[in-house]
Amino acid sequence: MENKIRRRTLVQAAATAGVAVPVLAACGGGDDDGTGPLKMVVWGGDLDKETYQARIDLFEKANPDVKIELQLIPSDQYEQKVQTMIAGGDGPDIMQVAEGVNTYSSKSQILPLDDYAKDAGLDLEERFGPVGTLYSYEDKVYAIPDRSGAMIVYYNKDLFDAAGVEYPTAEWTQEDAKAAMEKLTVSGTQWGYGGAGWWPQWWSFAYQNGGQIIDDGGQPTANSPEVVTALQWANDLAHKDHVVPTAAEYADMGPDMGGDPAFAAQKVAINTTGFWAIGGLLEVDFNWDIAPLWRGADQAVSAFGSGLAISRDCKNPERAFKAIEFLTNADAQEVIIDKAQDVPANLEVQQSDAFLTPSWATTPLNMAAFGESADFIFRAPFIPQWNEMQAAFNDNLGTFWNEGGDAQTELDKIQTQLESIITD
């Protein structure tokens, strides 16, 4: 019930806002010329709010004439809330975007930024490397990268030492990884690996095999042999090789259990996830470190990140871009790592001492793993129908992940669905 009520009040609030805003604008008038504070929306929790605010403070100090109003929205409501804001004609000036970026860009709800970048003298390639044009649609850039870190391998040094296994490196093959997982598994109590059921994980293996989910021409290739092999391999780790906890075994560990908490509880020896897991591991009483992901025929790994975009409702895009330019410069991005929030997208910061030997690290960490991984990040297909594509995978792979099965059969079904989603 509660969700429904929240939803209903949200719609009501939106309706009220829709009625109230034009009235207010007509009365106040101060906002119209675009000199009022910039409204910026981001998702996340307390740490995210603190970090963004600290960066904004830096910006406001350097630009006393511009104010930024930060609004933090809980992650699970972010899309709906921003959607309602834009639909009501009251979109934010600056908004955080990620995989769903092209839902907005394909419908012209956010502005292409190439010209603003050129005017500001911002070279995306120089500042962010290949990630610079990650948020592009039809050859135009729609968001400036802000946070960007590869998925990395977390490994429990104590368990590795006890099993006599060498620590992982980027040169490990999928076979090496599996051999290590087998040695690290103690039947029923400890597993070698946390599993690869999430798209950033098993898609990485598909791209390592040379496969693609959506090909360069925009057509789905989800049932190509390379993708099938990767999915089957990832699933067999749990149901055939028993080196990954099955869904049932995870459910027995507690509610909302998965690789991240299981790694912290020393139930799994290897886990592949993003930067965010570091914060929770600083206090644990075992030895661990991070490494770049292993490889297949090719090196490939997914990345987690987000960019900053300007919505169509922004009245003064030049000013908003100036803010984005500042927030992604080296000084402002250093805050991201100082607060242990995430990996800053700015390469200069990624290579700085502040990043490589962060002040909060309780043990020496191989932070260079992020920079090393950056060279082989694959470009995930951020199609406008991203959510629908994810649902097509989830709707067909539920039982497959829970109980095991044949990857070819499921991916054939998914391929058919993706074809209809993309042509629609």
Place this chain on the structure above:
Amino acid sequence: MSKTVDEAPGAARSARRAGRRTVPSRKMSSRRKKEAFYFWLFISPWLIGFVGFLLGPMIASVYISFTEWDSFTPPEWVGLDNYAKALTGDPVFWKALGNTFYYALISVPLGLVIGVWLANLLNKRVRGRKLFRTFIYLPTLVPLVATAMVFKMVLAPSGPLNELLGWFGIEGPNWLLDPTWVKPALIVLSAWGAGGATVLLLSAMNGIPRELYEAAEIDGASAWRQFWSVTFPQITPVIFFNLIMGLIGSFQIFSQVYILTAGGPDNASQMMVPLLFREAFSFYHFGYASAVAWLLFLVIMAFTLIAFRTSRSWVFYEQEVR
């Protein structure tokens, strides 16, 4: 006055007119005018809310259901395409509708049976009755999100529920992970909230005059006979009320699915409202979502009508036998 409490919607009131003034005066007296003014004044907050936040959006959603609309760009008229897509082109729609039927048609009767049973137990004069009443109503007060989190643990493959089943030699399924058992798991969760109906049923039972039972006892009726011939007919209006509210509520099940399973595995627990929520707010297909909403409205309407039609043969209102 006491009658209005358990008077169900649709109860016959025709016999009540007698005694009122028969010829209404054409002109309103000033007192009546004033009364009318206050009526409109006090009803207006509700009226404004109804027209602005319910009727308006409802009418708008009829229009949206005939369009394709992503909420950003102007809607595009597509006629009946959305309805056709739901009824003929979208396998998930039928799956969700089937799941919703499955859920509603089992959870509602089950909830009523449990509710009546608990109410009947609580109506007995036993020690600690008030304490039991509190405990049985307590689950209704716990926020659903918290309940769902607890149920994730209870329904775990080696969780307490399966352990309990194990005592009887039954090997429990992987409730939430198994396509065949995920709907029964949601029904188990709905039975957890049966205490809400119990409170209403209990108050109806308390309202039954003692002398009916005394008369039955003198006639030599057993406890079982007393329940079926005295208690049950007297509480049918409340059962009927709970049936209607339960039907509507269970066809609109949302949070349980959203939190516990997100519709999985493989849409085995996908229901109508989570489906339309996903279509609208995740896929940006507002037209299609509105069409699904109206189809759901028709289904609920149909079931409510059936319930009302059949109610004449089993719901008993005391004033009818005067």
